[in-house]
Amino acid sequence: MVDIDKLERRWRVYKLKSYLPQMIVFTFLMVILILTLLDFQNIENKEVKIVKVVLDKNMTLGQNRVILSPSMSFIENIDSIKYDKPKKVKPKATKERVEKPKKKKTDNIVIQHKDTNQDIKNLIVRFTKTNDPKLSLFIAKKYYKIGDYSNSYKYALITNDLDSGIEESWLLFVKSLVMLDRKKRAIDTLKKYIDSSGSKNGKILLDDIKNGKIR
Amino acid sequence: MDSKLFESSKYAFLDIVDSKDFVQLDTISDIYNSLKESVNKPLKMILLYGKPGTGKSMLLSKLYDDLSTTNKVFLYTTPILDESEFYKLLAQDLFDISYNGDLNFTQFMKVLQKHKTDEIPLILLDEAQLYSEVLMEKIRLLSDTRSIKFLITLHKTQKEDLIAKEHFKTRIWESIELNNATQSQLKTYVQKKLMKADCLDSANMFEDKTIKLIHKFTNGNYRDTNKLLFTLFEIYYIYSKNNKSFSKNKISKKIVEMSAIHLGFING
Numbered sequence: 014m015v016d017i018d019k020l021e022r023r024w025r026v027y028k029l030k031s032y033l034p035q036m037i038v039f040t041f042l043m044v045i046l047i048l049t050l051l052d053f054q055n056i057e058n059k060e061v062k063i064v065k066v067v068l069d070k071n072m073t074l075g076q077n078r079v080i081l082s083p084s085m086s087f088i089e090n091i092d093s094i095k096y097d098k099p100k101k102v103k104p105k106a107t108k109e110r111v112e113k114p115k116k117k118k119t120d121n122i123v124i125q126h127k128d129t130n131q132d133i134k135n136l137i138v139r140f141t142k143t144n145d146p147k148l149s150l151f152i153a154k155k156y157y158k159i160g161d162y163s164n165s166y167k168y169a170l171i172t173n174d175l176d177s178g179i180e181e182s183w184l185l186f187v188k189s190l191v192m193l194d195r196k197k198r199a200i201d202t203l204k205k206y207i208d209s210s211g212s213k214n215g216k217i218l219l220d221d222i223k224n225g226k227i228r
Numbered sequence: 229m230d231s232k233l234f235e236s237s238k239y240a241f242l243d244i245v246d247s248k249d250f251v252q253l254d255t256i257s258d259i260y261n262s263l264k265e266s267v268n269k270p271l272k273m274i275l276l277y278g279k280p281g282t283g284k285s286m287l288l289s290k291l292y293d294d295l296s297t298t299n300k301v302f303l304y305t306t307p308i309l310d311e312s313e314f315y316k317l318l319a320q321d322l323f324d325i326s327y328n329g330d331l332n333f334t335q336f337m338k339v340l341q342k343h344k345t346d347e348i349p350l351i352l353l354d355e356a357q358l359y360s361e362v363l364m365e366k367i368r369l370l371s372d373t374r375s376i377k378f379l380i381t382l383h384k385t386q387k388e389d390l391i392a393k394e395h396f397k398t399r400i401w402e403s404i405e406l407n408n409a410t411q412s413q414l415k416t417y418v419q420k421k422l423m424k425a426d427c428l429d430s431a432n433m434f435e436d437k438t439i440k441l442i443h444k445f446t447n448g449n450y451r452d453t454n455k456l457l458f459t460l461f462e463i464y465y466i467y468s469k470n471n472k473s474f475s476k477n478k479i480s481k482k483i484v485e486m487s488a489i490h491l492g493f494i495n496g
Binding site: 015017020021023024026027028030 | 459462463466467470482485486489490494495496
């Protein structure tokens with residue numbers, strides 16, 4: 014005679030036993046999966062940390078690079094330059110000195126013109142000795158040529174301070190402003206200059222700026 | 229489906245050797261026919277061997293039933309271990325001579341020669357592995373006289389193979405091996421058994437995967453299959469009596485496994 018209750022209990026034990034290998038394999042696979050995922054996450058975290066460290070380093074380097082190149086140290090020297098103050102002509106562009114222009118395409122300067130930088134440095138050294146507005150205009154042109162518009166702006170301004178009669182310094186000043194995304198201010202300044210001097214080149218430049226030829 | 233059906237189904241698998249329960253399967257029929265042919269050949273001895281539960285006894289019983297009406301055939305299902313008793317039984321059955329005292333081999337040989345007839349009687353000896361080696365040797369000598377033909381069945385084990393080889397290799401002219409059923413044979417066997425017992429509904433409950441599972445537990449052994457299905461239908465019978473819920477369309481895997489656990493085919 015079959016004892017059904019006992020047999021059913023035995024059957025449940027049997028089923029449990031029969032699923033045991035699958036359960037073990039499943040658990041094993043799950044553990045491996047979880048460990049793999051955890052490991053992967055750790056690697057990702059490490060990578061993120063490494064990237065962060067690299068970024069931090071780069072940022073520091075970048076800051077250093079901004080400080081080092083292009084060299085701005087000459088500005089300090091500029092303050093100590095002694096020169097005869099030129100006769101002031103209206104409109105006075107010196108007001109623009111307050112504006113701190115955006116630093117743009119500084120990387121290009123570093124990459125493309127290492128030798129030019131050295132040349133400019135030499136020119137600046139010479140300029141500090143002579144205070145020659147022609148030299149500062151030349152430096153401004155050089156800076157404009159290599160795309161360092163903030164410096165071309167500054168040296169155009171310095172030239173203008175030394176000799177406001179040099180038209181090229183005005184035009185270079187205005188062009189640098191345009192390139193520094195201060196188009197409105199550039200146009201206003203240029204208009205004032207044209208009004209006071211009636212410069213033909215100034216008008217041509219104004220048209221070029223308005224037509225978007227200089228941008 | 230009522231409990232009566234399961235009860236009838238259960239008894240269809242009662243493990244008894246009755247030629248009426250003989251199930252005609254293709255391979256078994258082939259074996260049976262070749263056995264029948266062998267009996268009619270002038271052979272001294274025929275060996276039918278196979279693992280326990282492969283249907284040797286059933287085949288022998290069927291052969292006996294079929295031949296007994298036309299031939300002089302005697303079936304000894306239970307081994308006669310005492311030598312004298314064995315000869316006395318043969319003398320009684322073959323020649324209708326009864327002896328009160330002991331009858332030894334020499335005396336029986338004399339009786340045999342004295343009553344020799346044209347029709348050679350056939351002695352069917354089941355479970356021949358239980359006979360002593362000495363008696364088996366005497367049986368061999370008796371078969372050599374061509375006055376008696378023996379058909380013996382042996383369990384196929386390593387030891388019994390040896391007996392078959394050593395004792396009978398020169399005398400056995402025909403040896404037939406019985407094997408366990410294949411999956412498809414087992415399905416036919418189960419369904420034919422149930423149909424014979426008028427249990428058509430329960431026969432329809434067997435799917436191929438159920439047969440596969442049963443075959444897995446029994447290796448196609450007929451005796452084990454009978455035992456398993458007997459238990460299976462007993463469980464069904466109890467379930468239906470106790471109004472337990474179960475699928476009535478197909479045999480439940482759970483109940484096959486429970487039957488296998490009950491019989492010790494698997495550990496639960």
